[in-house]
Amino acid sequence: MQNMGEQGESCPFSFNFDPDTFKVGDTVSYRVPETLGDFPFAGVIKEVHDDHIIICPNDPREPDLLYRATRESRPVVAAKDI
DSSP, X not given: OTTSSSTTOOOSOOBOOOGGGOOTTOEEEEBOHHHHTTOOEEXXXXXXXXXXXXXXXXXXXXXXXXXXXXXXXXXXXXXXGO
């Protein structure tokens, strides 16, 4: 998302790409590769588990929406869970 705005403007998000340090409140870049390839989405971690995380996509139309995602540098959400 660098260089998408004005000259010198940077991404407004600060992402955590280290799954070993994931914590509630971190912003992650997640993807849905089954249907959308590597297109990036931003979400906030709501729960951290040993083998997965729960993220909120911050959809203003559905504020309580949560997705289960893999616990990796760019978490994956299964298309069936969207």
